[in-house]
Amino acid sequence: MTTHNLLIELFVEELPPKVLQKLGDAFSNVLFEQLKAQGLTAANSAVTAFASPRRLAAHITDVSELGADKAVQQKLMPTTVGLDANGNATPALLKKLQALGAGPEAVAQLKRAPDGKAEALFYDSIVKGASLAEGLQKALNEAISKLPIPKVMSYQLETDCGIDNFLPGWTSVNFVRPAHSLVALHGSMVVPVKALGLVAGNSTQGHRFEARVSPLVLANADVYADTLAQDGAVIASFTERRAEIARQLNAAAVKAGGGEDSRSQGGLRPIEDAALLDEVTALVERPNVLVCEFEKQFLDVPQECLILTMKANQKYFPLLDDEGKLTHKFLVVSNITPDDPSAVIGGNERVVRPRLADAKFFFDQDRKKTLASRVQGLSKVVYHNKLGTQGERTDRVRAIAKGIAALLPEAKDAKFLQAVDTAAQLAKTDLLTDMVGEFPELQGIMGGYYARHDGLGEDVAQAIEDHYKPRFAGDALPRNTVGVVVALADKLETLVGMFGIGNLPTGDKDPFALRRHALGVIRMLVETDLPVGLDELLLRAFEDAQWGAAIQATKAVGHAASTVYLNYEAATPLASFIYDRISGGLREQGYSAQEVEAVLALRPQRLSDVAKRLTAVRAFVVLPESPALAAANKRIGNILKKAGEVDAHVNTALFKEDAEQALYAVMLKLLPESEAQFNAGDYTSSLQTLATLRSPVDAFFDDVMVNAEEMDLRLNRQGLLKCLHLAMNRVADLSCLAS
Structure with a gap:
């Protein structure tokens, strides 16, 4: 049977960049699996996915023109229903066979076999293999319907059929972005399939501005990537385009740092951010990395602020020195390659300047007020309608932190206890700053900078900065014991409060990240080996925090007492919740269920x-x-x-x-x-x-x-x-x- 390689491409308007790779992989994988299920692929067939900002495509090798015939056995009905007492076919059986395209002569060919407790009649037939046009149409429909589209849009597609073939007609189409053309090539032959109101052809479009030819006519399925690269100025493969961007970023960093010898002397390097690299890859078809600069005076602003605004708002790659400090140079991934890039460089430098100026303004304004002066303002910020304000939450965190600190050997040091209390009191105050208001991702980080500016000492500053840690799997722990105590108190307050009001995670829903908080508590207790038992910690969290204040506050704004009663019996399910997280983590590490159960059955208090x-x-x-x-x-x-x-x-x-x-x-x-x-x-x-x-x-x-x-x-x-x-x-x- 004749086989050729197959190419399918949907050419559309710019796709959502954060999901482009998922869309490309899903499109190609579903196409391949559907064709395979219909017997149109060979044992050694392989699929290659393509995804650029304006196209989803798949190249599949060794695809047949016609699928192989299949032997199919179909259950018809129980024998007692299909045959009468004399063994003759009943009207019900004849009607069923007629529906399958068989006549009365097929009765003699039926097989009788047990089906559960009864016996049934089975009909053997040969189903002809699907043609490529039929199979590909089905596969294409399935691939489009199963795309992980975050949000579908509806648009009108003009057609050439209207009233009396004179007035134009319109077709309503639902898809992630408006689609403009469809390519379906089996070898060099067009496969007559349709999708999204489009009829398949053999031509597509290249780069919006830099394509040598428009449209691009594809001679066969195998020249797709090369034709797009040479005549269309497009790197169609997401993976290849990503690798090319990474190569250019590193080369540009070397050049910006002073040439090839700069690495050995401590040169520059682009910031490592896989998510940013993926997003930029989804924004450009022909990457061109350029080196830009901003005024050095902006380096007085904390580098986290500058890095965040450049990455989040502009998709730039900041350049760091060999010590990890931000420099005044950054890299831009452009989608065009002009002979003179100065205009592109100048435009990006002008765009970033106001962003950096805003960050500097926020930083300067925030430092005019101390963190301590912002504490009162936390009472105006609602934390949870059943648990009061951020001010009341801060009071609870302080109480829990004091209780934990009292259990540690460092409790003999009055300075340690004061540092814990100060850090717990001020940990949330940076939520009221302009900088965190603009960039919520910087909460905690900015608190550390402002604490240093206020002269509160490095222990307190680090504790405020670190009290959200660990924020995710693999994140660093707080750097000092003060920070560990405040981070534990913060996470325990959340866990106790949410368990106390019955706001528990269910299935895959965990809006308050209670699983992550529990894992953070576990990691800190295990990795820092604090001499504190889990039950003692939970007891402190339940008894030392002034939960009564939260209850009175919610009563004052009209909540019924029954809805705000903090259930202190929640300590037991909370402990079980934490031990369940430990159990799951240990099994992932390779311990058997018996081993884990044997150890955790005793509820060891020292998790280390x-x-x-x-x-x-x-x-x-x-x-x-x-x-x-x-x-x-x-x-x-x-x-x-x-x-x-x-x-x-x-x-x-x-x-x-x-x-x-x-x-x-x-x-x-x-x-x-x-x-x-x-x-x-x-x-x-x-x-x-x-x-x-x-x-x-x-x-x-x-x-x-x-x-x-x-x-x-x-x-x-x-x-x-x-x-x-x-x-x-x-x-x-x-x-x-x-x-």
């Missing part, structure tokens, strides 16, 4: 201990004694559960069996050793010491009746098992390891 406990469990699991001890532990737990309240006490005078005496003797020897290892943090050795108990434990269950008829014997043996159970489950709940 979890990793060491898991290491100990893994070492224990491979021991030959492990299965038997885990099973025995589970058995002991069941016995004690049925017994109810059991006192961990042993009276040796009540021992009657050699096995219980032997077990107790081994426990007297091993348990103190295991406990000492546990207290020293050597969890692996502690569990391995307990492994020696296997033989006496097995002998105990073989020879001793725990639930003896004599009550004193029963209670004594239960007490012995209680002592053993407590010792065995210090590191992890070993019963979770039983198969």
Whole structure:
């Protein structure tokens, strides 16, 4: 069967840049999968996606003109319905066969086979393979309908058919952007398909201003990328265009820094931002990187402000020196390549200047007021209608931060406590500054700069800047203990408040980022090894914060008391929520469900201990004694559960069996050793010491009746098992390891 390569292109107006790559990949992948499902591709067929600001295209190799015929078996109906008592076809069966294009003679060819509890009739037929025109039309319709379009627009498309073929007609079309042409080439032949009111052809358009030929006629499917590049001044591949921009950015940075030797001397480099590079790639068809400058006086403004305005508003690439500091030069990715680029450079320099001037103005104005003078203004900013204002929230964060600080060894230092309180009080004040009002992404960062300007000290400034950290997976933690305390207090206030009013995440919806806050709390407790238990932290967050003030404030503005009651019983589900986040993270790291369950079943309070406990469990699991001890532990737990309240006490005078005496003797020897290892943090050795108990434990269950008829014997043996159970489950709940 003849095969050729296939090209499909939709030529449209400028597509949304932030989703261009997704649109291109989705368009090509759905096309390929649909053609494959219809048997129009070969085993070695491959698809190449193209996406530029004004086109979505796909090149698919080895596509057949006609799909292979398929053998199809179709269930018709139960045998009792299709055949009468004499085995003759019923009218219902004949009607069904007629609908399938078969006559009464097909009855003899039907197969009878079990279908659940009954028997059914099945009809075997051959379905002719789809033609390329039919299959591609179906695939194209499917690819367009499944595009991840953020927002559809409706537009009118002029057609050449109207009343009496004289008046023009109009067709309403819904698509992400108005489409102007459709290309469908199988080899050099046009495939007669339609889409969005367009009929397929073999011509497209190149660059708006720099194409050598217009329109571009494609000789065959394989010359698409080359024709666009040579005659259309367009790099059609998103990936190739992105790589070319990255190459030009690095080359321009080297040149701007003083030439090829500048790298070894500490040259310039463009800021690394994959999202910005993707967006710029989606904005240009023929990239041309140019070096621009702004006045050095603007470098007095914090570089985060300048970088943000250049990236977010203008899509420029700031240039940094070898120390990561912003320079007065930046790179522009232009979509045109004039012989004299001075006009383009000058235009971009004029455009960026007012942006930088605004940033400088905001910075200068903000520094005229101290952060402390802005605290009162937080009472006018609503945080949540059930939890009061940012001012009330700040009071709660301060209270929680003080409570956490009091648990730390640094609590003996009055300066530390004062720094924590100051940072917690001022952490949100930069929300009222002009700079953060213009650039919300700079909250915290600007607070750090203004704190330094106010002379509050580096610890306080860093804590204010870092109190939102970690903001995402892989983000850095606060740089000092003051910052860790304030960041914990800030996240715990959010978690406690939202859990307290029942505002919990559901499914994939988490509008207040409670999962992210919980993961931030976990990371800080684990990576900084704070000597604080999780339950103690939550207790501080619930009891130290003045939640009553929030309740009174919401009552004052008309909310019913029942809607603002802070449920202090939410501490338990909040703790479970945090442990669930820990469990999910550990499983992603490769720990088994049994290992994670065994450790977290004990709800370890020092989260930094979890990793060491898991290491100990893994070492224990491979021991030959492990299965038997885990099973025995589970058995002991069941016995004690049925017994109810059991006192961990042993009276040796009540021992009657050699096995219980032997077990107790081994426990007297091993348990103190295991406990000492546990207290020293050597969890692996502690569990391995307990492994020696296997033989006496097995002998105990073989020879001793725990639930003896004599009550004193029963209670004594239960007490012995209680002592053993407590010792065995210090590191992890070993019963979770039983198969």
